[in-house]
Amino acid sequence: MRILSGIQPSGKLHIGNYFGMMKPALELQEKGEAFLFIADYHALTTSKDPAELKQNTTDVALDFLACGLDPTRTTFFRQSDIPRLLELTWMLSTITPLGLLERCHSYKDKVAKGITPTHALFSYPVLMAADILAYQSNIVPVGRDQKQHLEVTRDLAIKFNNEYGDIFTIPEASIQESVAVVPGIDGQKMSKSYDNHILLFDGKKATKKRIMKIITDSKELEDPKDPDTCNVYLLYKLFAEEQKVAEMADNLRKGGYGYGHAKKQLFEDLWEYMTPFRENREKLEQDLDYVNDVLIDGAKRASKVADKTFDAAKKAIGL
Numbered sequence: 001m002r003i004l005s006g007i008q009p010s011g012k013l014h015i016g017n018y019f020g021m022m023k024p025a026l027e028l029q030e031k032g033e034a035f036l037f038i039a040d041y042h043a044l045t046t047s048k049d050p051a052e053l054k055q056n057t058t059d060v061a062l063d064f065l066a067c068g069l070d071p072t073r074t075t076f077f078r079q080s081d082i083p084r085l086l087e088l089t090w091m092l093s094t095i096t097p098l099g100l101l102e103r104c105h106s107y108k109d110k111v112a113k114g115i116t117p118t119h120a121l122f123s124y125p126v127l128m129a130a131d132i133l134a135y136q137s138n139i140v141p142v143g144r145d146q147k148q149h150l151e152v153t154r155d156l157a158i159k160f161n162n163e164y165g166d167i168f169t170i171p172e173a174s175i176q177e178s179v180a181v182v183p184g185i186d187g188q189k190m191s192k193s194y195d196n197h198i199l200l201f202d203g204k205k206a207t208k209k210r211i212m213k214i215i216t217d218s219k220e221l222e223d224p225k226d227p228d229t230c231n232v233y234l235l236y237k238l239f240a241e242e243q244k245v246a247e248m249a250d251n252l253r254k255g256g257y258g259y260g261h262a263k264k265q266l267f268e269d270l271w272e273y274m275t276p277f278r279e280n281r282e283k284l285e286q287d288l289d290y291v292n293d294v295l296i297d298g299a300k301r302a303s304k305v306a307d308k309t310f311d312a313a314k315k316a317i318g319l
Helices: 015-030 051-065 085-093 099-101 106-111 123-134 144-164 204-212 230-234 241-252 259-284 289-315
Strands: 001-009 033-038 074-078 140-141 172-174
Touching: 001 015, 001 123, 001 144, 015 033, 015 051, 015 074, 033 051, 033 204, 051 074, 051 259, 051 289, 074 289, 085 123, 085 144, 085 289, 099 123, 106 123, 123 144, 123 289, 144 172, 144 230, 144 241, 144 289, 172 241, 204 259, 230 241, 241 259, 259 289
Parallel strands: 001 033, 001 140, 033 074, 140 172
Antiparallel strands: none
């Protein structure tokens, strides 16, 4: 079973990225043949600073390796190191109905948020389809907000296969509902665009400051509180031991336990949880040649798989 996942290098990663995408992606190493790529082509739809894009790409690589990615078990690479991917994107574009793209809500949402409407932004789902189909992926873990794009991929694969023969594997989505949406400090989905995030590798003071800003209701210290509507508790249960999670829930329900107490507990346990990753990252920052070698080797391995798909698709359509 081949499992593929990707992440855009759109800035420093936050704990929403970790619990929503990174941790599940790292767990794939135990479940099948894992492919993971840094989607720097996709990032070009919003990133206009070359130096920043390069740094963000390096940071994403550092973050994944620091958090436990094993390059001997996961094929880890930069999307742009597979240049023939754009050949497949064009081939898929020739069978993509315009109406299919017009129905994709992600384009409308991004334009509504002020992102400049471009052809690349509009045709983003076609490049995403090429990403998935190039490696004959069986399973694609996606958040609920990306499920529609996976459905587009399936539609295009089926359409291509019907017209030209069985070239592509039809992928299945894997959505882990328990971690699909990580709440930010305001209760919305954690996102840098909402400025409600907590950075994955920020300093101690900065991390604590962000956590103390988590929005809660106005209940007093002595009042009973509902853990299921408490943003502090919802973040805490993502990583804390089961017993500690139960204790926080009980304390909130009983009263006499304020949100400040819960935030302090969240900070202390989150900082401890991230300490091994932080130490790994500091070591990796001193050996960027190793990080780059990992990505180059991953691209070579990915290309061996993708080239077979590219050649088969090209032959099937008469090129």
